[in-house]
Amino acid sequence: MEFNADELRAYFLTRIIGRRIEYYEELESTNTEALRLALENAPEGTVVIADAQSEGRGRLDRIWESPPSLNLYLSVVLRPDIPAASASLIPLAVGVTVAEVISKYCPGKVQLKWPNDVLFDGRKICGILTEMRTKADRVHFIIVGIGVNINMRKLDFPRAIRETATSLRIETECEIDRLDVAIRLFENLERWYRIFLSGGEAAIREKWLQYADIVGKRIEVVFGKTIQRGTVTGLDDSGALLLEGETGVQQVLAGDVYIERL
Ligand code: BT5
Numbered sequence: 001m002e003f004n005a006d007e008l009r010a011y012f013l014t015r016i017i018g019r020r021i022e023y024y025e026e027l028e029s030t031n032t033e034a035l036r037l038a039l040e041n042a043p044e045g046t047v048v049i050a051d052a053q054s055e056g057r058g059r060l061d062r063i064w065e066s067p068p069s070l071n072l073y074l075s076v077v078l079r080p081d082i083p084a085a086s087a088s089l090i091p092l093a094v095g096v097t098v099a100e101v102i103s104k105y106c107p108g109k110v111q112l113k114w115p116n117d118v119l120f121d122g123r124k125i126c127g128i129l130t131e132m133r134t135k136a137d138r139v140h141f142i143i144v145g146i147g148v149n150i151n152m153r154k155l156d157f158p159r160a161i162r163e164t165a166t167s168l169r170i171e172t173e174c175e176i177d178r179l180d181v182a183i184r185l186f187e188n189l190e191r192w193y194r195i196f197l198s199g200g201e202a203a204i205r206e207k208w209l210q211y212a213d214i215v216g217k218r219i220e221v222v223f224g225k226t227i228q229r230g231t232v233t234g235l236d237d238s239g240a241l242l243l244e245g246e247t248g249v250q251q252v253l254a255g256d257v258y259i260e261r262l
Contacts, residue, residue: 015045015190016044016045016190016193016194017045017047017076017186017187017189017190017193018045018047018186019043019044019045019046020042020043020045020046020047021046021047021049022037022046022047022048022049023049023050023051024048024049024050024051025050025051025052025068026050026051026052026053026054026068027048027050027052027053027054027073028053028054028055029053029055029056029057029145030048030049030050030053030073030074030075030145031057031075031129031131031143031145032055032057033048033050033075034046034048034075034076034077034143034145035131035133035143037077038077038133038141038143039133042077043077043079044077044078044079044141045076045077045078046076046077047074047075047076047077047186048074048075048076049072049073049074049182050066050073050074051068051069051073052066052067052068052069052073053066053073054066056073056147057129057145058127058129059129064127064129064147065157065158065161065165066147067152067156069151070149070150070151070152070156070167071147071148071149071150071151071152071167071178072146072147072148072150072178072181072182072185073145073146073147074145074146074182074185075143075144075145075146076143076144076146076189077141077142077143078090078141078142078143078144078193079139079140079141079142080139080142080196080197081138081139082138082139083137083138083139084132084134084137084138084139085137085238086238087132087139087142088238088239088240089196089201089204089205089238089239090130090142090144090193090196091115091116091128091130091144091239092112092115092116092204092205092208092235092239093192093193093195093196093204093208094116094128094130094144094146094189094192095112095115095116095117095118095128095208095211096112096192096204096207096208096211097185097188097189097191097192098118098126098128098146098148098185099111099112099118099211100188101181101184101185101188102118102120102125102126102148102168104184105168105171105172105176105181106120106168106171106172109121110125110211111211111212111213112208112211112212113212113257114212114214114241114252114257115239115254116128116130120166120171121166121171123163123164123165123166124149124161124164124165124166125148125149125165125166125167125168125171126146126147126148126149127146127147128144128145128146128147129145129147130142130143130144130145131143131145144189146185148168148181148185149165149166149167149168150167150168150169150176150178150181151167151168151169151175151176151178152165152167152169152170153167153169153170154170168181192204201237204239205234205235205239208235208239209234209235214232214241214257215232215233215234216231216232217231217232217259217260218230218231218259218260219231219232219243219257219258219259219260220257220258220260221241221243221252221255221256221257221258222255222256222258223254223255223256226255228243228245228250228252228255229243229245229260230243230244230245230246230250231243231244231245232244233249236251240252240253241257
């Protein structure tokens with residue numbers, strides 16, 4: 001078959017994710033740097049990657065352990081032209097993206113935990129931090145931060161999370177090429193982001209629920225001093241978790257989920 005260089009160029013021109021890639025040996029946080037670039041009009045699909053983070057962030061100012069040379073820490077700038085209220089499925093689409101990529105390396109026990117932790121056999125292998133800026137009531141930009149534990153060994157984790165965290169290397173007993181994981185992540189994020197943009201919300205919810213395996217389970221959701229309890233019946237259109245409790249069906253918009261042990 002003839003080699004068609006124009007087609008090759010067209011392929012890259014039509015890509016969104018990775019259109020611009022900024023790499024750093026160390027950053028405080030790739031989300032903070034991506035936020036800064038986005039405010040300077042960095043194009044949609046800009047990716048910021050760091051080998052290490054000195055102040056990797058989780059939700060609610062928690063710390064994301066980010067030692068050098070072992071893992072992936074990256075943030076992507078998205079600029080969907082949609083109302084802010086319609087953006088809440090994006091974190092779930094990112095969860096699905098990562099779950100599928102991790103399943104390629106170690107199939108079977110990958111699970112999504114609402115809103116978007118990725119667990120392997122009950123241990124956290126990836127954290128996702130999504131931050132949005134709005135203009136009037138529309139999305140100005142969204143920063144999707146992804147931290148995947150790749151080559152950390154058990155002793156590389158601080159003692160406090162040694163039993164609750166894991167990595168691809170721990171689970172596969174093989175050293176994994178970080179670049180390979182990054183490329184698969186970009187490809188799959190491109191796919192799910194396009195599904196989102198073309199009205200594929202139902203497909204995102206369906207795939208997310210498959211990986212979450214939570215429908216029918218009794219859970220407790222803790223958000224500050226508020227606790228919600230009930231049985232999960234599914235996700236609503238916006239990606240909120242639906243809980244059936246004594247007072248009827250309630251929407252869960254934020255918090256940490258615990259499966260109730262009866
Ligand atoms: C998260 O928060 O899981 C979101 C983490 C997002 C990290 C990425 S890395 C690239 C980008 N740049 C950033 O600065 N952040 C993003 P949360 O659900 O709040 O979970 C945080 C909790 O996970 C901590 O309190 C620890 O218990 C645990 N933890 C910290 N580091 C971990 C690690 N490397 N692996 C597994 N668990 C970890």
